[in-house]
Structures are given as structure tokens and as C-alpha cells.
Amino acid sequence: MSLHEAAREPLSAQLCVLGVAARSAARALREVTAEAKNAALMAAAAAIRAHSANILAANAEDMTLAKMEGLGAALLDRLALDETRVEAMAKGVEEVAALPDPVGRELARWTRPNGLEIARFSTPIGVIGIIYESRPNVTADAAALCLKSGNAVILRGGSESTRSSGAIFEALRQGLVAANLPVDAIQMIPTTDRAAVGLMLEGLGGTIDLIIPRGGKGLVGRVQQEARVPVLAHLEGICHVYIHEAADLEKARAIVLNAKMRRTGICGAAETLLIDRAVLKSHGLPVLEDLRAAGCEIRADQEVCAMFPSANQASEEDWRTEYLDAIISAKTVSGLDDAIRHIETFGSHHTEAIVTEDTAAAERFLWALDSAIVMWNASTQFADGGEFGMGAEIGIGTGKLHARGPVGVEQLTTFKYIVCGNGQTRP
Amino acid sequence: MSLHEAAREPLSAQLCVLGVAARSAARALREVTAEAKNAALMAAAAAIRAHSANILAANAEDMTLAKMEGLGAALLDRLALDETRVEAMAKGVEEVAALPDPVGRELARWTRPNGLEIARFSTPIGVIGIIYESRPNVTADAAALCLKSGNAVILRGGSESTRSSGAIFEALRQGLVAANLPVDAIQMIPTTDRAAVGLMLEGLGGTIDLIIPRGGKGLVGRVQQEARVPVLAHLEGICHVYIHEAADLEKARAIVLNAKMRRTGICGAAETLLIDRAVLKSHGLPVLEDLRAAGCEIRADQEVCAMFPSANQASEEDWRTEYLDAIISAKTVSGLDDAIRHIETFGSHHTEAIVTEDTAAAERFLWALDSAIVMWNASTQFADGGEFGMGAEIGIGTGKLHARGPVGVEQLTTFKYIVCGNGQTRP
Numbered sequence: 001m002s003l004h005e006a007a008r009e010p011l012s013a014q015l016c017v018l019g020v021a022a023r024s025a026a027r028a029l030r031e032v033t034a035e036a037k038n039a040a041l042m043a044a045a046a047a048i049r050a051h052s053a054n055i056l057a058a059n060a061e062d063m064t065l066a067k068m069e070g071l072g073a074a075l076l077d078r079l080a081l082d083e084t085r086v087e088a089m090a091k092g093v094e095e096v097a098a099l100p101d102p103v104g105r106e107l108a109r110w111t112r113p114n115g116l117e118i119a120r121f122s123t124p125i126g127v128i129g130i131i132y133e134s135r136p137n138v139t140a141d142a143a144a145l146c147l148k149s150g151n152a153v154i155l156r157g158g159s160e161s162t163r164s165s166g167a168i169f170e171a172l173r174q175g176l177v178a179a180n181l182p183v184d185a186i187q188m189i190p191t192t193d194r195a196a197v198g199l200m201l202e203g204l205g206g207t208i209d210l211i212i213p214r215g216g217k218g219l220v221g222r223v224q225q226e227a228r229v230p231v232l233a234h235l236e237g238i239c240h241v242y243i244h245e246a247a248d249l250e251k252a253r254a255i256v257l258n259a260k261m262r263r264t265g266i267c268g269a270a271e272t273l274l275i276d277r278a279v280l281k282s283h284g285l286p287v288l289e290d291l292r293a294a295g296c297e298i299r300a301d302q303e304v305c306a307m308f309p310s311a312n313q314a315s316e317e318d319w320r321t322e323y324l325d326a327i328i329s330a331k332t333v334s335g336l337d338d339a340i341r342h343i344e345t346f347g348s349h350h351t352e353a354i355v356t357e358d359t360a361a362a363e364r365f366l367w368a369l370d371s372a373i374v375m376w377n378a379s380t381q382f383a384d385g386g387e388f389g390m391g392a393e394i395g396i397g398t399g400k401l402h403a404r405g406p407v408g409v410e411q412l413t414t415f416k417y418i419v420c421g422n423g424q425t426r427p
Numbered sequence: 428m429s430l431h432e433a434a435r436e437p438l439s440a441q442l443c444v445l446g447v448a449a450r451s452a453a454r455a456l457r458e459v460t461a462e463a464k465n466a467a468l469m470a471a472a473a474a475i476r477a478h479s480a481n482i483l484a485a486n487a488e489d490m491t492l493a494k495m496e497g498l499g500a501a502l503l504d505r506l507a508l509d510e511t512r513v514e515a516m517a518k519g520v521e522e523v524a525a526l527p528d529p530v531g532r533e534l535a536r537w538t539r540p541n542g543l544e545i546a547r548f549s550t551p552i553g554v555i556g557i558i559y560e561s562r563p564n565v566t567a568d569a570a571a572l573c574l575k576s577g578n579a580v581i582l583r584g585g586s587e588s589t590r591s592s593g594a595i596f597e598a599l600r601q602g603l604v605a606a607n608l609p610v611d612a613i614q615m616i617p618t619t620d621r622a623a624v625g626l627m628l629e630g631l632g633g634t635i636d637l638i639i640p641r642g643g644k645g646l647v648g649r650v651q652q653e654a655r656v657p658v659l660a661h662l663e664g665i666c667h668v669y670i671h672e673a674a675d676l677e678k679a680r681a682i683v684l685n686a687k688m689r690r691t692g693i694c695g696a697a698e699t700l701l702i703d704r705a706v707l708k709s710h711g712l713p714v715l716e717d718l719r720a721a722g723c724e725i726r727a728d729q730e731v732c733a734m735f736p737s738a739n740q741a742s743e744e745d746w747r748t749e750y751l752d753a754i755i756s757a758k759t760v761s762g763l764d765d766a767i768r769h770i771e772t773f774g775s776h777h778t779e780a781i782v783t784e785d786t787a788a789a790e791r792f793l794w795a796l797d798s799a800i801v802m803w804n805a806s807t808q809f810a811d812g813g814e815f816g817m818g819a820e821i822g823i824g825t826g827k828l829h830a831r832g833p834v835g836v837e838q839l840t841t842f843k844y845i846v847c848g849n850g851q852t853r854p
Contacts, residue, residue: 027771031795112816116805125827126797209827230657230828251850258852344454366845368458370553378543378848387853388844389539400552400636400841401657402829414827417815418793421805423678425685426814 011191015199018154018187019207022127025184026152030124034101036179041097041144044175048090048140051171055086058163059136066160079134079161089140089168092392096144099391102409103150117420122413124150126209129200130394131156131223133215136164142214143172143186145394149412152185154208156200158215159192197222203229212394212407232407234398236322237267237350239380242339242365243287244356245278251377252355256287258379259353261294265324267396268351268383272319273330274339280307280332291328300330319346336361340368347371349398351383372397372404438618442626445581445614446634449554452611453579457551461528463606468524468571471602475517475567478598482513485590486563493587506561506588516567516595519819523571526818529836530577544847549840551577553636556627557821558583558650560642563591569641570599570613572821576839579612581635583627585642586619624649630656639821639834644749659834661825663749664694664777666807669766669792670714671783672705678804679782683714685806686780688721692751694823695778695810699746700757701766707734707759718755727757746773763788767795774798776825778810799824799831 029037048055059081066079102122109119128151132138139155146153157165169188176183189196200208201223211231213223220233241259243252259270275284280303288298288308298304299318300311311330318329319342333339343352353375354365362376373383373396385393385406393406403411456464475482486508493506529549536546555578559565566582573580584592596615603610616623627635628650639659640650647660668686670679686697702711707730715725715735725731726745727738738757745756746769760766770779780802781792789803800810800823812820812833820833830838 027797030797110816112814116809116814118815123797225655228652230826232828248850254850254852262853362847370454370457370550371843373844373846375846376848377850378846379852381853382543382846382848382851384853387539388545389537399657401659404841405844414831416798417800417832419800419802419805419809420789421803421809423675423681423804424809425681425806426689426808426811 011193011195012199015189015196016205016207018189019127019204021184022152022154022187023207025182026124026126028182029150029152029185032150032181034103036181037101037147037150038097040175040179040181041093041147042175043178044140044144044172045090045093045097047171047174047178048086048093048168051167052083052086055164055167055171056081056083058167062136062161062163069160071160075134075160079136079164081136081164085137089137092137093140093144096148096392096409099148099409102148102413107415114424115422116424119418120415121418122410123416125412125414127152127154127207128412129154129156129204129208129211131197131200131211131213131215131219133158133219134161136161136168138214139165139168139188140172141392142212142394143169145392145409145412147185149409151412152187154187154189154200154204156189156197162192198226201227201229214395230402232395232397232399232403234267234350234396236348236398237269237383237396238272238320238322238346238348239268239270239350239383240272240274240343240347240352241270241380242274242333242343242352242354243276243279243283244336244339244354244358244361245276246358246361247276247279247283247355248357249283249286252283253287253290255353255355255377255379257290257294259381260291260296260328261326262379262381264326266381266384268381269324270353270380271322271329272346273328274333274342275304275330276339277303277332277334280304284308284330288330295326297327298330299327301332303332304330322348336364340365343369343371350396351375351380353378353380438620438622439626442616442623443632443634445616446554446631448611449579449581449614450634452609453551453553455609456577456579456612459577459608461530463608464528464574464577465524467602467606467608468520468574469602470605471567471571471599472517472520472524474598474601474605475513475520475595478594479510479513482591482594482598483508483510485594489563489588489590496587498587502561502587506563506591508563508591512564516564519564520567520571523575523819523836526575526836529575529840534842541851542849543851546845547842548845549837550843552839552841554579554581554634555839556581556583556631556635556638558624558627558638558640558642558646560585560646561588563588563595565641566592566595566615567599568819569639569821570596572819572836572839574612576836578839579614581614581616581627581631583616583624589619625653628654628656641822657829659824659826659830661694661777661823663775663825664696664810664823665699665747665749665773665775666695666697666777666810667699667701667770667774667779668697668807669701669760669770669779669781670703670706670710671763671766671781671785671788671792672703673785673788674703674706674710674782675784676710676713679710680714680717682780682782682804682806684717684721686808687718687723687755688753689806689808691753693808693811695808696751697780697807698749698756699773700755701760701769702731702757703766704730704759704761707731711735711757715757722753724754725757726754728759730759731757749775763791767792770796770798777823778802778807780805780807
């Protein structure tokens, strides 16, 4: 054992105990009714409201320390809670309670010639580890989604939000107690020691089934690189809007402006605009004017720059960049194949949209691209669990295994086969 | 760069080229029709038959070398091909061609209040890496399942079967050429250098989407431990049959004998028999007699040994052992809860069966256990893609993400969302 390992051992043992308790709670949750889970969620929402003063006091301490440590304004905004945000958190938990139960759904059923009846039912995954950053409301969102889907959860928030997250966590546990559910179903790593994240990524002695990172590229990249258990993550949303030569001008203008500027910081915001050369002047120019008028910086290829002098020259790096800001890259393409090639080369398989009145071109675009979400004549900002009608989401998956696109309560389940016979044996 | 890394670099570059070619073929496969894929599979089957003599000659060389290296009888049997096995391989590829196309299925469709139409369609995963051991027929099985599901495949077989697998691989590529599909859709690692496996597990420069190991515990364990890309694997099938106190005696006898002895070497074979104390004499005794008469060794707890003296004393290790042989461990349990507890403690979440006429007890067993497949009054040997009516399978998954239970062509797909609008923007 190295010195480094020796130093970690007590933490490792402590967290394994926590993992074993979560696994045992997960076992109990498999036999819990939808009503009991919903009662716990409603009680948790009530407890969040009742403890609003505690939560805000804890958050004030976090904020004071964060300011002393010189955290930036964006980070401070993510960390800050007020009464409105606490109320939104409680309401969010109630909305999760109101969703249809994702567990025990019959997904398929068939009968074999030998009389065996086979059915596939949704079941909880087990124990889910959530690793997140400064936003303390993730504590409530993530725990609610996990509990609704019958999973135990182990939460690890950012060190700067420890006190806020801890106060929210206490309220959530009161919900479990009130509904007579195992209190270990919601766990929080009781230390800010960064080694704890490493131990979670190793699976806490086989007790964690799935890790979901929520945060920036740095966090998600580290989790994907180091995890020894399955990970459900999205790394980047480099979303494209392609104005095809048969695009309707008004649709193109409305969609591009909305896809880029409605909210620039979400993963479904458009980052690159592809304009068909045939409509560069007729459609590209007014669309770029709209963007500029809305305060968007445009980084463009030479053809666009020649036509639209206020654009800045783009470098190849721009095609690979998720700005999450009022900046868009714009490129001329010589048709559908060129657009598809660009997206496959530089995209992140999140969400892409085509604007066109040509059905055949749309079909080709929708099928040829390997992205989680492909859209025809709609804004990429609809890439969202709520907008899909799936309820609250824990994120948008860009991996290809298990879940892609919005990850809501259904995506936090797995399934099992139940086979019923009357004594059949295999010949 | 360490010396070790320097030595690996040329191999790494060589395999990255192969990965990039596979990725490019996967892109092309996304737009290929079901008819073209099936034509390639039928042509591949024909080529396997036409090249039967080549394949058998290559296999004879592999066998000669394997004998010189002193491989055991079981391994030699897995390696050996004859005309019957080659014909079975060709037929297997034709059967995969005859399956319904797993790609482009509409999995769900709904319309949002704003008029957006959202649909979820099955799509290929992309590039799948298959790492297997001595059985050369896996070359054809795995490649056929991957091609049918629209995926490119990178095959890495055991070094002892290099010549056989290579000859089969050549036949498969002829099928691709005949159907005008990209020949790079089926690739084989052109070296027996073990470092190649490590490179595949790292994802070959981001070109591999999924790794599926097929082989023994050692291989699967290494893959799960080292892979940096998602893995679909089953590690062990420690399957249980539980004779409940309300079991029908004749059903219990037939099911246990079949579950253990029909074929002992498959992952769905029963390894542990749990007998309710209430029926230990009435049911346990005749069941154990049947097993002994069929040549099965019994390793049992004290209560069973006291009643059935020809049983050997079991150690705790026996409850954790996948024998894959004519050996069964037998344990007395004091009811349903005790049986569930034992299976959750020692099982591998593969397949478990209860024998009972009591519906409530069966329901409890089926829902409380967290196994991929749970059965009521049926033999665990039905845990098989073919027996489930799903066609050929690449294995039985015991993980919880993406696919559980039989992994056939449907499980080798992922999905995407296609969203159709008429200019909607998000408010």
C-alpha cells in the first residue's frame, strides 16, 4: 500500500459503509409503492418550504466564503439562493411527484410457441451517484428524480455549496422519514475531500451502478476519463442550424434567432449556423442582421465576411467551440452533403436543425446525422425534457448507450424479463 | 513517452487507421437499406460455404499449433471446425439475414401542444469492438449481428484461432463486396499482439462506441476493468432454482433436472438449488435423487447432507461459484425471504427461477429480485435469445445499463429523436 493509499483508507472505509447502506435502501425501494414514493416527495417539498430560513442561512454562509475566496460572478449567481429559488425547488420536487410512475411499466409482452409468457418490465437501476458543481438546487432535483425512479442516490456537490446542499439534504431526508421510506435512500458524501470523487468513480466497492456528472466540461471530462462504473453524461452541445436552399425565409429568421439568442447558456443553444450558398444573400443576410441587432457576435468564413462586413473572421477552432454566449459561428455550405459533412466532423451529436420546405432534403438530413436529436423547422432550444413532455430532466445525454437525449425519470430505469411457465423445460 | 509507449506507437497508428475506416463505414451504413444489408449477409453465407475447404485448412493449421502448444481438450473442442460446424455458421448468418430489420423502427411518437411532432427511432450504435477467445465461429456470428443492426465491427479473436477466423473474415468481406457495401464495415485486428486489446479498450482514438467481450471470466473481467469506452458484458451466470413450499413436485423435478443438466456449460445453467425447509424431504429428496442419477455432484449444507448422505459438504465459496459443470450446490432456506436474501447475496443477477403453485409467492419472488431474467415454473436454460424468440444473440447481459438479458440485434441499436415542426420557436 502506498502512502497515498494509506491516507485514503479511512475515507474509503467510511464511504463504503455509506455505499452499502445505499444499496440496502435500493433493495427496499424495489418493493415500495408509487404512492409511498410520491408521499415522500410531497413531504420533502413541504420540508424544503418549512426549512426555507435554514436553507437561506446556510446559503448565506456559503456565499460569504465564496466571495472571500474570490469566486467569479457567474459562479456566485449559480450558488445563490433566495426565496424564489427555494420555492422553485420545492415546486420542482412536487412536479416530479406528479409524473407517472416510471417503474413497473410493461414495456413488451409476448407468448412463445411452448406457452412461456415473456414480459419486459421497467425496474430501478439501483444506486446512482450524482457529482455536481456549485448549483445547490441540483441536490433537490437529482434526488427527486432518482427517488421517483426507485433508485437510491449518493450526492456529491461542489465544496463551495456544502452548507446549502447539506440543508436541502436534511429536508429531503425528512420527506423519507415522513413517508416511512428508508432514510439511506438519499445520501450525501459527508466531506469536501476531493478523494471522495475518485472513490465514487471507482464505484464505492461495487455499490454504485451509475454515475451522472452535472456540470462543466472539466468535471464531465474527468468523470468520463476516470470512472470505473457506467457514466451517463453529455459533454458538449455544439448544435447546428442549417438553412437549406429551400428554406422559408421567415421560418429561418425566427428559428435561428431563437435557437441562438433565447438563452445562450443552455446546451441546446445553437453555436453554428450553416447557410446554403444558393440562399446566402436572400436568407443569410437578413438572418445575420437579426442576430447582430440582438447583440450577437458573428464569426464567419470568408464568403460570409465578404457579404457581411461586421462579422469577424472565424478560425477552425470556432467550428469546434460551444460558446454558451452571444456568439455564433457562420459558414457557407454548398448543399446538403456539405452541411452533413460539416456537422459530422465538428458536431457533438447533441441537437441539429434543418430549415427547409423540401421534404426529401429534410428526411435526408434527419436520417444521415448521428445526433441524439434532429429537428426540421424548429428551434434547437426545444432540446429539453420539459419541452419534450417528459417532465424534469437530469440532463441531455449525448452518449449512445442506454439513454440519449433528455434524461428524465424513464431514462433512470432499466428493465427485467419476467417469464411465466407451467413447468416447461428446454428440449 | 516511456519506452513501452514508444514500442506501441506504430501499432497504435496502424489500428487508429483501421478505426477511422470503420467509423467511416459506419457512417455509410446509416443510409444503407435493409435489403442491401441482407444481400450482404446472404452473400457472406454463400462465401462461407464456397470457401469451406479454405476455412477447414486454416483451422487444421490452428489445431496443429494448438496441440503443439498443449492446449486442453475443452479449448481444442471450441477451436475445432468441421463441415457441420461450417455449415451451421453459414446457416446462422442466413438466419440473421431473415430477422426483421432492427434499424429505423418507430419506438414512440407524440405531438406536443405547440404542434411539434416528436418521434423516437432506432438507429445503429456505430462501431462495435468484439473481443473473443478461441471459438472461430464467433467471427461470423458477431459480424452478422453487427452488420444486421447497421454497425461496423472490429473483431479481435483469440491468437490460437487466428488462421480460422481470418479465413472466415475473408468470406464475410466477400459478402460486403458482393452487395456493394463498404468493405471496411467488417474489420479484423491484423495482429496477435496483446497490446492491440489494450488499444481497443482505450477506444482506438475515439472510433469505438462499444466493446463486447465474449469469453471466460478472465477476459470479461479484464475488459470491464480496463475499458475506457462502454462495455456490454456478462461476467457470470450463477443461476438459482428455488423450490418453494407450494411447489408442484413433478414440475420441481423436471425443472431442476433440466435447469442443471440439459447443458451444464451454458450461462443459463442452474448452479444453486434452494429448497424450502417445509418440503425438504417431500420434494428435495426426489429432486436430489434425480440429479445424482443423472451424474450430478451435489454440494450441500448440513441439513441436506444429513438427509442425503451422498452429498458433499458445501463451503461458502460454493454459493459464489459458477461451476459450468455437472455440480450443483444445494441449500435449505426457511421461506421466500430467506431465498431472496441468499440470491441477492450470492447471485450474479443473471437468471433465477421459482417453482411454486402460489401466485402471491411467485409475484413476490419475481419483483423482489434484481436479476435480468426471473422465471416462474420454467427452466433457467430458457435464458437464451433464441428461446426468447429474439433470434441469434451475442450473449446475455447482466449489467443494468442499455441492455439486460439476451443481447440480439435490437439490443445492438440505440435511438434518436426526430422532431418535426413548422417554424416553432421556444417562448
